Amino acid sequence: MPPRLPIPRTPPRSLAGRPGRIPTRPLSVLTHRHTDPVPFFTPPFRPGPSNIPRNGTDPDRRNGKGKAKAPDPGADPEQEVDDHEWEMRVARAMLHLRDTLPHFFHPEQSSSKMLPSDVFSQHVVLKLPAPFPIKVSSLAAYSMAFSIARNGMSALHTDLTASLERMTFSPQPNLPDNRTDMLLSHKSVPQHRRKQIRVLVSVSGIPRLPPHKEATWQTSSLYTFSPYSGLIVSHEVETIRPLPGEGVAEWVMSRLLGWTTRHAAGEGAMPAPRAMAVEPEPEVVRFKRQERERHQ
Numbered sequence: 437m438p439p440r441l442p443i444p445r446t447p448p449r450s451l452a453g454r455p456g457r458i459p460t461r462p463l464s465v466l467t468h469r470h471t472d473p474v475p476f477f478t479p480p481f482r483p484g485p486s487n488i489p490r491n492g493t494d495p496d497r498r499n500g501k502g503k504a505k506a507p508d509p510g511a512d513p514e515q516e517v518d519d520h521e522w523e524m525r526v527a528r529a530m531l532h533l534r535d536t537l538p539h540f541f542h543p544e545q546s547s548s549k550m551l552p553s554d555v556f557s558q559h560v561v562l563k564l565p566a567p568f569p570i571k572v573s574s575l576a577a578y579s580m581a582f583s584i585a586r587n588g589m590s591a592l593h594t595d596l597t598a599s600l601e602r603m604t605f606s607p608q609p610n611l612p613d614n615r616t617d618m619l620l621s622h623k624s625v626p627q628h629r630r631k632q633i634r635v636l637v638s639v640s641g642i643p644r645l646p647p648h649k650e651a652t653w654q655t656s657s658l659y660t661f662s663p664y665s666g667l668i669v670s671h672e673v674e675t676i677r678p679l680p681g682e683g684v685a686e687w688v689m690s691r692l693l694g695w696t697t698r699h700a701a702g703e704g705a706m707p708a709p710r711a712m713a714v715e716p717e718p719e720v721v722r723f724k725r726q727e728r729e730r731h732q
């Protein structure tokens with residue numbers, strides 16, 4: 437039986453005369469549509485899939501694996517905290533004082549950096565010793581006093597430096613009318629939350645007025661922590677030795693009156709003309725003298 441021959445197929449009329457091409461059909465362009473991922477399991481106490489971000493990341497776990505949400509920044513820092521948070525705030529305040537007090541006179545240290553609201557209470561009380569009977573009871577006034585003290589010392593002295601000499605815990609008296617209790621509340625306070633620290637700071641500078649000798653001041657301050665929030669609620673400057681301005685007053689008196697001290701004797705004091713004390717004249721004697729002069 438003879439083999440079968442393939443049946444010749446006639447190409448379409450539209451492709452006649454175009455050998456080597458295969459008929460094709462144009463495809464329609466389909467746009468890619470993004471679909472939100474649906475979590476496998478949604479707890480009943482969490483919002484539904486519509487509130488889950490498109491990247492599938494839970495907002496509570498963006499900062500780390502399994503970490504909870506950070507504390508609300510709008511929370512009131514003056515509220516009472518637990519013991520762990522209270523100890524953390526006290527430690528943070530001590531570290532802040534240790535790091536910032538030596539830079540008290542640096543111009544780049546603004547009051548907002550030196551007196552942050554997460555360390556100092558909004559109702560912080562500042563008390564200065566005599567002869568400066570000053571007492572302020574707000575963070576804004578405390579910041580103003582800080583600026584006045586730094587600018588005043590910088591106006592009278594150059595090369596001002598501060599060094600932290602000592603920082604120690606000071607036992608707080610266990611009295612029913614304690615100062616911090618009166619400031620905040622009258623309820624009882626645990627003994628372990630009654631903390632004060634005493635800070636000794638040494639300040640050195642060169643007066644702008646003669647004799648331009650370096651002067652040094654020793655200051656002692658007592659900081660009291662709130663037994664509820666752990667913030668600093670009281671700053672009492674106990675002593676300042678010697679008082680700022682004593683050298684300036686002595687220099688002015690020596691220039692105007694010719695007075696000298698044992699420290700500045702023979703250092704250019706201007707002698708004053710000789711003066712003698714005049715006894716007060718009685719009223720009767722003065723009246724008779726005036727009458728006598730009138731009749732003459």
